[in-house]
Amino acid sequence: MSDDDITILAVDDLPQNLRLLDAVLSPRGYRLVTASSGEEALAILPASGADLVLLDILMPGIDGYEVCRRIRSMPGFEFLPVVMITASGDQEKVRAIEAGADDFVSKPLNQGELLARVASLARVKRYQDTIQRQSLELAAWNSELEGRVRAQVEELQRVNRLRRFLSPQLVDLVIDSGEEGFLASHRREIVVVFCDLRGFTPFAESSEPEEVMGVLAEFHAALGELIYRFEGTLERFTGDGLMVFFNDPIPCENPAERAVTMAVAMRHRVAELAGGWARRGHDLGFGIGIAQGFATLGRIGFEGRSDYAAIGSVTNLAARLCVAAGPGQILVTQRVFSATEEFVVAEPVGDLELRGFSRPVRAFDVAAMTSRAGG
Numbered sequence: 001m002s003d004d005d006i007t008i009l010a011v012d013d014l015p016q017n018l019r020l021l022d023a024v025l026s027p028r029g030y031r032l033v034t035a036s037s038g039e040e041a042l043a044i045l046p047a048s049g050a051d052l053v054l055l056d057i058l059m060p061g062i063d064g065y066e067v068c069r070r071i072r073s074m075p076g077f078e079f080l081p082v083v084m085i086t087a088s089g090d091q092e093k094v095r096a097i098e099a100g101a102d103d104f105v106s107k108p109l110n111q112g113e114l115l116a117r118v119a120s121l122a123r124v125k126r127y128q129d130t131i132q133r134q135s136l137e138l139a140a141w142n143s144e145l146e147g148r149v150r151a152q153v154e155e156l157q158r159v160n161r162l163r164r165f166l167s168p169q170l171v172d173l174v175i176d177s178g179e180e181g182f183l184a185s186h187r188r189e190i191v192v193v194f195c196d197l198r199g200f201t202p203f204a205e206s207s208e209p210e211e212v213m214g215v216l217a218e219f220h221a222a223l224g225e226l227i228y229r230f231e232g233t234l235e236r237f238t239g240d241g242l243m244v245f246f247n248d249p250i251p252c253e254n255p256a257e258r259a260v261t262m263a264v265a266m267r268h269r270v271a272e273l274a275g276g277w278a279r280r281g282h283d284l285g286f287g288i289g290i291a292q293g294f295a296t297l298g299r300i301g302f303e304g305r306s307d308y309a310a311i312g313s314v315t316n317l318a319a320r321l322c323v324a325a326g327p328g329q330i331l332v333t334q335r336v337f338s339a340t341e342e343f344v345v346a347e348p349v350g351d352l353e354l355r356g357f358s359r360p361v362r363a364f365d366v367a368a369m370t371s372r373a374g375g
Contacts, residue, residue, distance in 0.1 A: 006122045007031045009050035011041040011067065012085070013059040021054060024111050025118065038067040045071065051125045052081045052118060055101075057092060065099040072100040079128055081121035085109070183308060185298030188248050190310060191259040191290065191336065192318035193232070195223070195266060196241030198285030198327045207282070215277060215284070216240065222269045230262040235309055241322070245310055248297050256292055256339035263288045263330045264369050271328070285327025291317035292335045313357075320354035321363060330366040337364040344369055 008030050010021045018034045025032055033048045035041035038061055041053070053071065057064035064084055071077050084096035084104040096104050102124075103117050159175060197203075197219065204212050216239075223242060227234050231252065232244040244262070246255035270286040277284050295312030321331040337346055345368045351360030 006051050006118075006125070007033060007049045008052050008054060008118065009033045009035065009041060009045060009048050010054045011035045011038065011059070011064070012054075012056040013037060014056075017056065017085075020109065021114075024109070024114060028115065030118070038062040038064065041067055042070055042074075045074070045077065050080065051129075052083065052121050054083050054085060054118075056085045057096065058087070065095055068096070068099040068101055081125055083117055083121065183249055183299045185296060187294060187296050188251075189292065189294050190245045190247045190297070190314065191255040191292045192295075192310065192315050193244045193246075193259050193263055193288060193290050194241065194315070194318040194322040195263070195286065195288040196238070196322060197270075198287055199283050200240040203282050203284060211280075211282075215282065218273055219270065222273060223266055226262055226265050226269065230258055230265075232259070232262060233308065235315075236307065243315065243318070245295075245315075248310070249308070254339075256290075256336045257343055259290055260330070260332065260336065260340050260344055260366060261369055263290060264366065267328060267330060287322055287325030287327060288330040289318045289321025289323070289325055290330065290332040290336050291315075291321060292333060292339065293317070316356055317354070317361065320356060321352075321361070324352055324354065324363070331363045332366055334362045334364070342370075 006029075008021075008025060010018055010025075010032055011034075012018050012021070013036055015036070018036070022032050022034070033044070033050060035044055038059055041055070045053075055064045055067055062070075068082050068084070071080060071082060081102045082100065084093075084099075084101040085107060086092040086096060086104050087107040093104055102121060105114050105117055155175075203215075219240070220237065220242070224234075227244055230246075232246055233248060235243045235245060244259075246252055246259050252258060267286060267288065274284055274286070291314050293312065293314030295310040295314050297310045298308070299306050300309045301307055317333065321333070325331045331349065331352075332340075332346070337344070344366050346364040346366045349363050349365050352363050354361050
């Protein structure tokens with residue numbers, strides 16, 4: 001801010017004094033706004049753009065002390081530099097400081113002293129303006145940063161919620177599109193894979209909790225990698241078991257083939273893990289059940305905690321087949337077998353009586369995938 005940018009409000013009831021101030025200050029580049037009374041000064045101050053006030057003390061109406069006190073009580077003008085013009089001695093100077101004045105000059109005016117006082121307080125005003133501007137800029141930056149952080153936290157929470165049950169590919173799709181409408185409740189045909197460990201309950205009863213958690217961590221890590229690879233939707237963990245389905249929330253080609261291929265890969269991977277568990281004295285097997293049918297799907301839960309779930313008899317059927325499966329068995333329904341018989345080697349196991357189902361369920365035991373199988 002240069003002198004040309006400094007506006008001074010000069011307040012004096014004598015016109016000749018105002019003319020004198022103008023003659024001294026205007027040639028130095030200061031812009032002068034004048035008021036002939038304290039009342040007029042207070043009225044024009046808010047719109048004057050004043051950076052500094054030169055205020056005579058002795059005026060009719062309200063005097064300079066009262067004007068200064070009122071300026072100090074006006075919002076936004078608490079730190080406006082005020083220079084009192086006094087004609088007497090130390091007592092008036094003390095009262096001027098008590099009223100809130102920043103400085104004072106004596107009458108008759110000394111031109112050099114006046115210019116020095118004005119220049120000094122103009123510098124102070126520049127610093128105040130700079131600090132205020134930087135404070136406003138900082139507040140704006142902080143507000144923008146808070147908004148960005150809030151948006152990033154919300155996005156992170158949103159992504160974390162999705163990652164609980166969607167594959168990374170689907171999460172990326174949601175993030176790129178910004179669309180979560182397909183997570184709303186709807187009906188669709190899906191293929192459900194339910195699997196768990198055989199012998200887990202006696203193992204958990206006879207082992208230390210740390211050992212149990214270690215086995216589960218290995219088990220879940222191995223299966224989780226395969227779920228992601230085959231782009232399955234993980235509905236839930238149930239201790240030593242988990243449930244995955246295909247063809248939702250994003251439809252996929254050949255969901256039955258993809259489900260069976262994943263199940264065979266899971267069986268192979270868990271067999272490798274079981275070898276290590278056996279060397280540590282843990283006798284654990286692995287069984288899988290797969291069923292195909294219609295279900296109602298969508299996000300369930302409450303604010304702050306939700307899951308993506310499939311509701312329908314197809315999920316119960318997969319779970320019951322899993323229970324019926326022996327160690328190393330993958331039991332599938334007739335429908336799943338019919339959709340994959342070109343790609344699997346399977347043997348019928350007959351009609352199974354499954355809890356919760358009034359009629360027997362024909363099932364097949366998948367031994368292997370043929371070379372034509374995908375995945």
